[in-house]
Amino acid sequence: MLMLSIALWLVYLVACLGFGSLLRRLLASKAARLQRANDWVELATAFLLGQGLLANVWLLISLHARFSPLIVWLVIICGVCSVVFAWQTIIGVARRLRSVLQSLRAEGLAWMAVAGLVLFLMVVGGIGALVLPPRGDSAAVYMVLPKVVAAAHQLIPLRGLETFAQLGLMGEMHHSALILLGSDRAAKLLVWSNCLVVAVMLLAICARVGLRRRGQLIALAILFTSIAFILIIPDGKVDLFAAAMGMGAFYWALRVREEEGGAALRLTGLFTGLAVMAKITYIVPLISGVLLLIVWRHLTSEEEESRSKSLIAWAVRTLVPLGIWMAVPVLMHILKNSLLFGEPLAPFISTQGQAWVDQTWFTPDVTRWIVLTYPLALIFGEYPIEGGTLSALLLVFAPLILLLPRARNLVRSELFQVTLAAMLGTALWVAARPSILAPRYIFSSLLLFVPVVARSAEYVSTTEKRPRLFSAAILISTFFCLFLTLAVTLSYLKLTPTSILRYAMGRLPECSVAGPECPALNLVNQQAQPGERVYLAEHFIYGLRPDLLECAESSDEKQPVLNFGTHEGAWDYLYGQGFRYLIIDDETHASIAAVLDLNHTPDWLKVTQLFNENNYRVLRLDSADPNHRATVTCRQTKPPAWTVVAR
Numbered sequence: 027m028l029m030l031s032i033a034l035w036l037v038y039l040v041a042c043l044g045f046g047s048l049l050r051r052l053l054a055s056k057a058a059r060l061q062r063a064n065d066w067v068e069l070a071t072a073f074l075l076g077q078g079l080l081a082n083v084w085l086l087i088s089l090h091a092r093f094s095p096l097i098v099w100l101v102i103i104c105g106v107c108s109v110v111f112a113w114q115t116i117i118g119v120a121r122r123l124r125s126v127l128q129s130l131r132a133e134g135l136a137w138m139a140v141a142g143l144v145l146f147l148m149v150v151g152g153i154g155a156l157v158l159p160p161r162g163d164s165a166a167v168y169m170v171l172p173k174v175v176a177a178a179h180q181l182i183p184l185r186g187l188e189t190f191a192q193l194g195l196m197g198e199m200h201h202s203a204l205i206l207l208g209s210d211r212a213a214k215l216l217v218w219s220n221c222l223v224v225a226v227m228l229l230a231i232c233a234r235v236g237l238r239r240r241g242q243l244i245a246l247a248i249l250f251t252s253i254a255f256i257l258i259i260p261d262g263k264v265d266l267f268a269a270a271m272g273m274g275a276f277y278w279a280l281r282v283r284e285e286e287g288g289a290a291l292r293l294t295g296l297f298t299g300l301a302v303m304a305k306i307t308y309i310v311p312l313i314s315g316v317l318l319l320i321v322w323r324h325l326t327s328e329e330e331e332s333r334s335k336s337l338i339a340w341a342v343r344t345l346v347p348l349g350i351w352m353a354v355p356v357l358m359h360i361l362k363n364s365l366l367f368g369e370p371l372a373p374f375i376s377t378q379g380q381a382w383v384d385q386t387w388f389t390p391d392v393t394r395w396i397v398l399t400y401p402l403a404l405i406f407g408e409y410p411i412e413g414g415t416l417s418a419l420l421l422v423f424a425p426l427i428l429l430l431p432r433a434r435n436l437v438r439s440e441l442f443q444v445t446l447a448a449m450l451g452t453a454l455w456v457a458a459r460p461s462i463l464a465p466r467y468i469f470s471s472l473l474l475f476v477p478v479v480a481r482s483a484e485y486v487s488t489t490e491k492r493p494r495l496f497s498a499a500i501l502i503s504t505f506f507c508l509f510l511t512l513a514v515t516l517s518y519l520k521l522t523p524t525s526i527l528r529y530a531m532g533r534l535p536e537c538s539v540a541g542p543e544c545p546a547l548n549l550v551n552q553q554a555q556p557g558e559r560v561y562l563a564e565h566f567i568y569g570l571r572p573d574l575l576e577c578a579e580s581s582d583e584k585q586p587v588l589n590f591g592t593h594e595g596a597w598d599y600l601y602g603q604g605f606r607y608l609i610i611d612d613e614t615h616a617s618i619a620a621v622l623d624l625n626h627t628p629d630w631l632k633v634t635q636l637f638n639e640n641n642y643r644v645l646r647l648d649s650a651d652p653n654h655r656a657t658v659t660c661r662q663t664k665p666p667a668w669t670v671v672a673r
Contacts (some may be wrong), residue, residue, distance in 0.1 A: 295351025
């Protein structure tokens with residue numbers, strides 16, 4: 027399984043690079059091809075383009091119920107063959123590795139150790155992605171829907187969370203393809219690949235605004251000591267797909283003025299649209315930041331001729347095409363929601379999906395406190411479902427900004443412009459959704475604070491004279507945060523060298539590294555017949571068989587259980603709907619557990635408790651009266667997909 031996952035991930039990676047390199051050539055004019063970014067950025071750009079293209083190809087195929095292994099392999103093979111267009115860039119990246127190592131040596135042993143710790147954190151994240159099964163939100167929805175899509179060979183909404191399919195699903199479609207080909211771990215490794223792309227694009231932005239090697243190392247340390255970033259990698263969540271696209275959009279927005287032929291403008295628009303499709307919460311902070319960079323840089327241009335031209339003419343020539351390219355990825359999203367829900371503008375205009383865009387997490391008092399404590403809440407917050415915090419190094423190094431020499435022309439400083447884009451995006455997000463505190467929801471915008479903080483630390487570290495107390499404090503703080511993050515990450519992953527070796531040998535039981543729900547799900551997997559219905563009163567359902575997931579309760583079947591005035595009525599309803607098994611988490615679904623009291627069952631219904639551990643129970647329902655029969659069942663009306671139908 028280990029080698030299969032790695033091999034499949036590598037092949038998929040090559041396919042993304044192949045398609046992306048081909049698309050990059052098509053989007054660039056001849057003049058723009060001569061103005062290539064450095065090889066690292068070109069490789070990351072190609073990967074993002076290929077990833078965006080493949081996600082939409084999978085979406086189109088799955089909407090037409092043709093999402094089979096044969097078709098997926100044919101598409102991937104075409105992508106692999108296209109990698110010839112990326113060969114020059116790949117060779118260039120390999121050559122640049124030597125110069126990177128040489129520049130690290132020049133920084134001294136201590137900063138080489140910092141680089142080593144950052145690299146080790148990267149590797150630990152990759153190992154976690156490879157060894158661990160999906161956990162947290164991934165086990166609840168982000169990888170559950172892909173598992174169903176892969177098994178059904180078509181895009182069908184996840185029962186119980188049907189409106190989730192109204193979102194963009196970019197990361198989920200990649201997960202679907204890799205699960206279809208045999209490895210959910212390869213899907214999680216693709217998330218890790220996006221983590222590396224985020225790092226590359228952050229370094230590219232840092233280099234552009236004036237950071238040298240030490241400043242870039244500090245920027246990487248800030249990135250990888252952000253718990254909100256590092257702990258997403260092993261879980262399989264899709265947030266990093268959006269973060270990578272968003273960082274690509276910001277980088278190319280900085281190049282719009284200088285890139286001839288509009289190639290940078292096209293890339294900026296595409297990456298912005300793809301980022302929003304990957305994570306809809308990016309729509310306000312990302313678009314506002316991108317527009318600020320492009321418009322601001324035009325208004326502060328040093329070219330007298332450029333400034334004298336009509337602003338309206340410039341907007342028509344620049345902002346209108348930008349909007350068109352942003353809209354290109356949205357077209358497939360509109361098609362998907364039209365076919366599945368008959369609501370092309372969902373989830374913004376929808377009869378059933380408003381909850382995904384109108385969320386409120388906390389009470390007004392808690393929300394007020396969160397807003398008043400920004401940005402401390404982003405770094406030290408311990409709120410439910412926050413999903414981790416940003417690096418403390420951001421706060422530790424922030425006062426050093428006061429020591430930075432003022433730019434000759436502040437408004438033309440790219441470092442100032444990037445920081446302003448970060449402030450605008452974050453402020454608009456707080457204004458629009460003050461109750462939602464989750465760095466992963468606007469991660470790209472938050473990362474734009476990193477360059478100015480890292481530049482400040484670099485400036486002090488390289489210019490301070492003896493006794494160099496600030497420089498020592500910067501180095502010690504960086505080491506402390508790196509070691510602390512490593513300890514937190516290892517504790518979260520709960521991996522040992524022995525468990526990693528056992529996984530490599532195929533001898534690691536899944537439940538030994540999965541959540542507490544694993545034994546209950548495995549029991550149902552073993553006992554349930556194909557297509558039997560399971561009522562899921564628990565969140566983390568990834569470990570259940572795909573056919574059982576396809577036949578689980580719908581959103582309309584959840585609430586009636588709580589609405590009956592008697593316990594017997596609830597039991598009668600569940601059996602009538604064809605549910606043979608119940609999986610109940612007594613802690614998170616206490617209200618349902620209270621209704622389904624084993625001491626108050628109908629006389630004709632036999633309820634057998636098959637499992638009761640760690641707050642999880644498994645119940646089986648059997649009728650002792652032949653006159654009481656289920657009126658609903660689950661069948662393969664259009665194989666291989668299962669459908670709930672009247673008996």
